[in-house]
Amino acid sequence: MNRLLPLPVVVPLLGAALTLVLGRWPRLQRAISVGGLATTLAVAAVLLVQAYRHGPVVLAIGGWPPPVGIVLVADQLAALMLVVSAAVTLCVLLYSIGQGQADIGENAPITIYHPTYLVLTAGVTNAFLAGDLFNLFVGFEILLAASFVLITLGGTETRIRTGSTYVVVSILSSMVFLASVGLVYAATGTLNMAQLAERLDALPGGVRLALQLMLLLAFGVKAAVFPLSAWLPDSYPTAPAPVTAVFAGLLTKVGVYAIIRTETLLFPGGQVGTLLLVVAGLTMLIGILGAVAQSDMKRLFSFTLVSHIGYMIFGVGLSTLAGLSGAIFYVVHHITIQTTLFLVAGLVEVRAGSTDLRRLGGLARVAPLLGVLFFVPAMNLAGVPPLSGFLGKLGLLQAGVAAGGALPAALVAAGTATSLLTLYVASRVWNIAFWRAPRLATAEPTVRLPTLMVGATVALVALGLALTVAAGPLFDVTADAAADLRDRTPYVRAVFPGGTP
C-alpha cells in the first residue's frame, strides 16, 4: 500500500513535464492534466481510507532508512488534506479549462498554465506528505515558485505590481523558514520530524521557544495570520479567477497545516498557545472589519479568507482534542467554500464584466443560477445553520467554552462576532450585487456562461453541501486525527517501528 505514497507528488510532476512538452496540442495537454489530477484524487482517497483504518502510511524514499533518508508520511490529517486539496484542484482545473475555451484574451490560460498548475499541485501534496522539515521547505518552495508564475500570468501592469509584493513577501517568509530549519538542525542534529519530536523535548526551554517562534513566524506569513496578513488582500484579487480560487483555497491552508503539524508534533504544550489565541482573535476581527470596508468582491473575499484563518488558529491555540478536531474540520470546510466563492466571483466577472460592487446589481434576476451558486456558499461561510460552516464554528466555539478561562471565552465572543459580521458582509454583497436594480458593468449582450465553468462551480457547491451531510463521519475522522496528533506516538511509531534511534 505504501508504494502508492509518492504518486500524489510524482504524477503531477510527470504531468507537468508532459504538458510542457505537449504545449502545441492543447487538447492532449488538457487530457493529461485532468487525468493526472484525477489519479491524484483517487490515490489520496485510498490513502485516507488506509490511514483511517490502519494508521499512518509511511514510505522511506529510495529505500534509505529514516533518519538518513527522507520519509513521506500520510497520517489521517495529511491524507484528509490531500483528498480535499486534490478534489478542489481538479474542480478548479476544469473551471479554468472552461474559461480557456470561452474567451481568448487577457484571461485566456496560455500554454504555460497547465504545467505550472500541476507543479503547484505537486508542491502542495509534497508539503502535506513531508515527514522531514527540509522536505517541507522544498514543498513550500515548489508551490511558491509555481504560484509566482501563476500570479503574474500575462505580465500586465497590475499583476506585476501586486505580484511583486507577493513574491517578495513569500521569499522573505521562506528565508525565515530556511533559517529556522538550519537552526533546528544545529540544535538537534536531525530534521526528521518523528526524531525531532523527541530531541526537541530534550532542549532547554529558551532554545525550544526560539525555534518554535521562528517556525511560527515563517508559517504565519504563509497562512496570513493577522499581523502578517497585509500582503494577501493586495496580491490575490488581480490574478485570473481560477488562480485566485486555488490560492485562496490551498496556499494559506498549507501554512495552517504546517502550523498544526509543528505545534502538535514538534512543540506540544508551552506558552505559545496564549499567543496563538490572541493572534487568532485579532485575525478574525481585523480581517472581517477589513471585508466590511471593501467594494470589490474579490478583495472582499480575500479579507474574509484572512478572517476565517483565525478560526483555525483558534482551534490550534486551544490545543485540546475538541479544538484540534474543530480546526481540522474547519480547514476542510474552508478550503471548499472559499474556493467556491472565488470561482463564483469569476463567473460574475464573466457574466457582468466586473466584480466591483459599485457597478453591479440585480444579478439574481439576470442570472438566477449564479444567484443560487453565490447564495449557498456565502451563507455557508457565514455559518448559517445547518450548513458545514455552522457545524465547524459550533465545534470550535464548544471547544472554546469547554476549555474554560477568560481568553478562550473572549475568543468565543470574537468568533461569534466574526460569524455575524461575515453574515453582514455576505448579505451586503447579496443585496448590492444580486438584489438591487439590475445594473451590469458591460453593455454587451448576454454572454452565455461556459457549461464547464458553471459545472465545476456547481460541483464545488455540491461538495460543500456534501460536507454538511457527511459532517458526522467527517467529524469522526477529524477527531481521530486530532487524537493521533495529540498522542504523537502513532506518527513516531509509524516512522520508526523499532523505536527512535
Add this chain to the structure above:
Amino acid sequence: MSANGTGPSLVLVLAVGVLVGCGVTLLLERSLTRILLGIILLGNGVNLLILLGGRPGAPPVVGLSPTDRMSDAVPQAMVLTSIVITFGLTAFLLAVGYRSWYLTGDDEVPDDLEDRQIVRRAERDEVATSDRGGEGANGDPEQVDPEPARRRLRRGDGAG
C-alpha cells in the same frame, strides 16, 4: 559547539550577521532592484548560517579521512539545495523587476489602488456609495407598481 571542540569561526558568524543585516536594510527599500539585492544578501547570509550548524572537518568521503573527523554532510546538502532555490527565485524576481520597468519605466512597488481609495474615503469620512443602495424600490422600474391609469370621468355616467 562541535564534537571535537572547535566552535564555528568568528569570521563566519560575523559574515552571517553583516549579510543578514545589509539584506534586511535593503529589503526595506521601495525599489525592486534594491529589494532584489537585499534578498540575495539575505539568502547568502541564511545559507552561511545553515553551514554553521554543521560540524567542520575533513571532506565527508569514506576512505579519505576517519569517520569521526569528517565534516557534517547534511548542512552542505541543504545549502546546495537552497542555493539553487535562491538562484531560481532571484532570476524570477529579476524578470519581474525588468517587466515592471518595461511597463511603467520604474521598478518601485506602489501602494495598492483600492487601499488608497479606502484611505481617501476614510479621510473624508464617507461611506462607499454602493452601500447607500442609491435607489429604493422607486429606483427600480420593475419593483414599482405602474401608476394606475387615471380614470377619466365621462360625461355620460356617474353623478349626473
